[in-house]
Each structure stands twice: as structure tokens, then as C-alpha cells.
Amino acid sequence: MDSKLEQFQLKYQEGQALLDRGQYRSSVKTLEEAKSLVNPSSKLGGEVQLSLVTAYQGINKLEDAIALCQELTAHPNLAIRQQSQRILYILKAPQLKRPEEWMTKIPTTTNTEDNPTPRYIQAKPVTKPLEKPSLNLEDTTQMDTKDNGFIGLALGLFVVIIGGLIWLS
Structure with a gap:
């Protein structure tokens, strides 16, 4: 493997x-x-560019992500073209407005290069877990032990099928 490809692999x-x-x-x-x-234009070049699209989204550079994705729709590799078309469809989709009451603000303790502003996540309502009625395996009065005739029906059907196969041969 040449050193340029090794460097690429490490960076990627x-x-x-x-x-x-x-x-x-x-x-x-x-x-x-x-x-x-x-x-x-290589497959590896297309894959790294698809990853770049996602990274651009992460830093709110949506225009750059869309531009790169549009370039990739003309990539020589079919799989890269198809993936970029799927991603482009998602990137261009209209953004839905979420009500503020759905969001919970989670403050960060420090502002870093990769996290300049506090992020918001969707809040989920707090609910009590449902209590499931337990089935006591020692107490057979809770079990339905009535014969439903399934074994007899299955056995009869088996005999009919075997008989049909013997008759056909």
C-alpha cells in the first residue's frame, strides 16, 4: 500500500x-x-465526501452540504450517486416546526469548538410504567387447560396429506 493511501485511510x-x-x-x-x-471521482473519494456532507450538517452549513451532495449526484460510482440522491432528498425536505413545549433546554457547562451553543432535545412525558398482571406458574387455576382439539385436527390433517401422497405415487 502506498503512503498516500495509508495517510488517506488514517485521516478518513x-x-x-x-x-x-x-x-x-x-x-x-x-x-x-x-x-x-x-x-x-473514486469510490473512496465519494465515500469521504458523503461523510463530509454529514459533518457539514453538524456545523449547520446546510448550503455547503446541499452543494456537495448535488455534486455527488453526478459521481462516476453508481452507489455514491444513489446515496447522494437519497441524502439530497432529505436535506431539501421542509423542516417541521416543533412547539417549544416539546423541547427541554439542556445547558452545557462549557462552550467548545465543536459545541458552541446549547442543544435542545425532544422532551418525553413522564409516565408510570404499566403494571403487568403476573402469571404464577405454580397456580394452574389461572391457566386455560381446556382441550381445544388442535392435536386431533393436526393429526387428522397429517394423515390426509400422507394418504394423498401415497395415492399420488
Whole structure:
């Protein structure tokens, strides 16, 4: 493996790891370095650019994400083209407005490069867990032990099928 490809692999893996941890600004920087080390028209070049689209979204650069995704819809690799078309459809979808009462503000203790503002998450109503009636396995009075005739029906059907197979042969 040549050194340029090794450098690409390291930068790409590092960029993906940063992206997975939510460190979007660092991820953009690292993925752009990886992109410069590989042919953008190759499959690997397309994959790193798709990751860049996600990282751009993470730092609220939606216009950059859409522009890059539109470029990728003309990529030579079919799988990259198809994936970028799916992502582009999602990026261009109208944003739904969420009522403020659905949101809970979670303050951050520090503002970092990758987390400049507090984030909001959807609040879920607090509910009591449903109490399930327990079935005591020692107490057979709670079990329905009445014969429903299933065994007889299954056995009869089995005999008919076997008899039919013998008759056909």
C-alpha cells in the first residue's frame, strides 16, 4: 500500500471517529484533508465526501452540504450517486416546526469548538410504567387447560396429506 493511501485511510478513519463522537468541526477539517489525499471521482473519494456532507450538517452549513451532495449526484460510482440522491432528498425536505413545549433546554457547562451553543432535545412525558398482571406458574387455576382439539385436527390433517401422497405415487 502506498503512503498516500495509508495517510488517506488514517485521516478518513479519524474523521469518521470524530463524526461519530459529534465533534463536527474537527471532523470537517480531517475529512477535507482525507479528501485531498484521494481522487474525488473514486469510490473512496465519494465515500469521504458523503461523510463530509454529514459533518457539514453538524456545523449547520446546510448550503455547503446541499452543494456537495448535488455534486455527488453526478459521481462516476453508481452507489455514491444513489446515496447522494437519497441524502439530497432529505436535506431539501421542509423542516417541521416543533412547539417549544416539546423541547427541554439542556445547558452545557462549557462552550467548545465543536459545541458552541446549547442543544435542545425532544422532551418525553413522564409516565408510570404499566403494571403487568403476573402469571404464577405454580397456580394452574389461572391457566386455560381446556382441550381445544388442535392435536386431533393436526393429526387428522397429517394423515390426509400422507394418504394423498401415497395415492399420488
